[in-house]
Amino acid sequence: MTQRWKKRPEGSTWGDFGPDDENGRLNLLTPERVRRAVAEVKEGRTFCLSLPLDYPGGNLLNDRRHPPRTFSTIRDGKANYNYRLDQHDGALTDVISDDAALIHLQYSTQWDGLSHVGSLFDADGDGVPEVVYYNGWRGGEDIVGPSGHAHGDGCSEYEGAHADRLGIEKMAQRCVQGRGVMVNLNAHFGEERKLVGYDELMAVMEADKVEVEEGDMLCLHTGFARMVLRMNRTPDPKKLHGACPVLNGRDKRLQNWITDTGIAVLIADNYAVEAYPSEPGEGKHAALPLHEHCLFKLGVHLGELWYLSDLADYLRANGRSRFLLTAPPLRLPGAVGSPATPVATV
Incomplete structure (x- = not known):
């Protein structure tokens, strides 16, 4: 357990629930x-x-966010929706529907x-603000930006971003x-x-x-x-x-x-x-x-x-x-x- 900051924002709760709190x-x-x-x-x-x-x-409401898009998964090269399992020997009665979603x-x-x-805040107390989030967790170290490039599905997101x-x-x-x-x-x-x-x-x-x-x-x-x-x-x-x-x-x-x-x-x-x-x-x-x-x-x-x-x-x-x-x-x-x-x- 380590304290990642020397100075916390005025009126904040940083450290009140423990130095490594995330809740x-x-x-x-x-x-x-x-x-x-x-x-x-x-x-x-x-x-x-x-x-x-x-x-x-x-x-x-927000031009960066789009409605969810649902679509069928693929099974044997076909849409896995109302998919009849009897396609091979005719002995099966199962009908399967299975889908996925792209959702903001x-x-x-x-x-x-x-x-x-988060905010630009001088948590180190050295006069230089850095990207920090609640309880001093750091942008670029704990909340990591994307490593990939925008992909062409019409939404222009970048892959690889994650909050560790x-x-x-x-x-x-x-x-x-x-x-x-x-x-x-x-x-x-x-x-x-x-x-x-x-x-x-x-x-x-x-x-x-x-x-x-x-x-x-x-x-x-x-x-x-x-x-x-x-x-x-x-x-x-x-x-x-x-x-x-x-x-x-x-x-x-x-x-x-x-x-x-x-x-x-x-x-x-x-x-x-x-x-x-x-x-x-x-x-x-x-x-x-x-x-x-x-x-x-x-x-x-x-x-x-x-x-x-x-x-x-x-x-x-x-x-x-x-x-x-x-x-x-x-x-x-x-x-x-x-x-x-x-x-x-x-």
Whole structure:
């Protein structure tokens, strides 16, 4: 076990969970807190919190990410779909279908891994910033860029990139189960674009009597994913980039509140959780300040583009805000993000 940094970012949790930690605040999802979450189950009713993974449709939301493409595998030189095994002697009754997918891991409902966003930061204390990620893991050493060339499948990715540390499989191994807490921004602000800072968030939580405790998994319902569903894979670019309430990631008091509450993860049904582009920054600053604060400094994983509307409606109608949330990512070694099919149980 080695400490890879001499200086850590102000307000960060680097080292708090051990010098080689790769889980961040997932460490707060202790057995006791899982038992506390299970106690929120009153009816045994479940909600799927994932969009269909081919939503929003197209690549207007992020031009580097494309919808998944599924295709048949090959068997004996033929498509292995509705494939009859009796092709040789006629004695077999089996019919086989088998497929594969090319999927951008952060296209739809997703988790951002801690290797997704790092920062230029002088962790060595020598006056020269280097590429580092949560807990001082290094770009080029622990999170390794591609070694190959772009391949010609129409997507222009480079092969060979991998996160040897902070990969999304570390999150999967933690299972990601705990108490979810819903804040229904949509119920107060509708689908109009509104920057939500600390003051607005506190006002909504006070009005709805929502309380957040250490280790909770905070979910923000903005209505964005429900709007995306209505657009049926043909999204309106103006609505994609200019609708629904969204966190003001530049708000320092909001950042401090996320730090002080000890939430384990932060989840929203919109793109990026925070406003992008963000409010203007000063001096050297992050384009995505809440990503930097959560992923890089605190080790708080971000969930994006979750489908929260049905659950949020149910909770509001029943005067509740808490539920059991189970939300592991794919156990895909070396990936920096992953699709998710979260389940809420109430």
